[in-house]
Amino acid sequence: MxxxxxxxxxxxxxxxxxxxxxxxxxxxxxxxxxxxxxxxxxxxxxxxxxxxxVGNEMLPNPYTLRYETFDTHNFLVVKCYVPKRVHPENLWIKLNRTQIKIHGLPKDQSQTIVLPVPILPAQSIATYKQPTLQIKMPKMSTGRFRDINIRFL
Known part of the structure; x- marks a missing residue:
């Protein structure tokens, strides 16, 4: 036996x-x-x-990217760790003021990352240096304070 x-x-x-x-x-x-x-x-x-x-949601999905968010004074930086099974040239990124959407993951998956602060999508840049995809986005400014004259009536 x-x-x-x-x-x-x-x-x-x-x-x-x-x-x-x-x-x-x-x-x-x-x-x-x-x-x-x-x-x-x-x-x-x-x-x-x-x-x-079984059923443990804490385990990472093999078709999502691990990422970290760094919040500086003027910029928001997101670093995504791209696994070897994902070909970096297949990735493309869409941005709006509050989210990043990364396409080109295995099995035609995409991943959405919600940003903690609003950013300026048109001035954002993405770079890839194995195995890290870095997206640097300028924050939307809350605006400078201005003096406003008070009219006394």
């Missing part, structure tokens, strides 16, 4: 899966019948990780 097809009993006793006691609760239970085949352990670990991460 193949060792991968033979599933040891301790897998079904794991509290993570069946709410019963963990197999190593009492180390005196380990005997010669209990075989620690490396392939079975590897399968067990893979199954445990897969079941623990």
């Amino acid at each position: 193949n060792s991968r097809s033979k599933r040891p009993e301790w897998l079904s006793k794991d509290s993570f899966f069946n709410n019963s006691s963990f197999p190593f609760k009492d180390l005196n239970d380990l005997n010669e019948d209990f075989q620690l085949d490396p392939t079975v352990i590897e399968d067990y670990v893979k199954d445990t990780i897969r079941q623990a991460t």
Whole structure:
């Protein structure tokens, strides 16, 4: 019988899966019948990780870019880390005052990044230096304060 097809009993006793006691609760239970085949352990670990991460929204989507936003006095800079599976020449960027939309990701995906402050899209520039795409955008100024004369009536 193949060792991968033979599933040891301790897998079904794991509290993570069946709410019963963990197999190593009492180390005196380990005997010669209990075989620690490396392939079975590897399968067990893979199954445990897969079941623990199902539905976990914290895991990154493989078709989105990781990015950081840097807010300086006059500029907003967004650095996107482009993975090797994305060809940088396939990327194109659209901007408006409050969002960046990056097209050309795998499986015809696009990614929208909401900006924390309004920017001037027409004066923005993007540069790529492996593996980073950097978008430098001037902020919209809130305007300078001006003195306003008060008319007394």
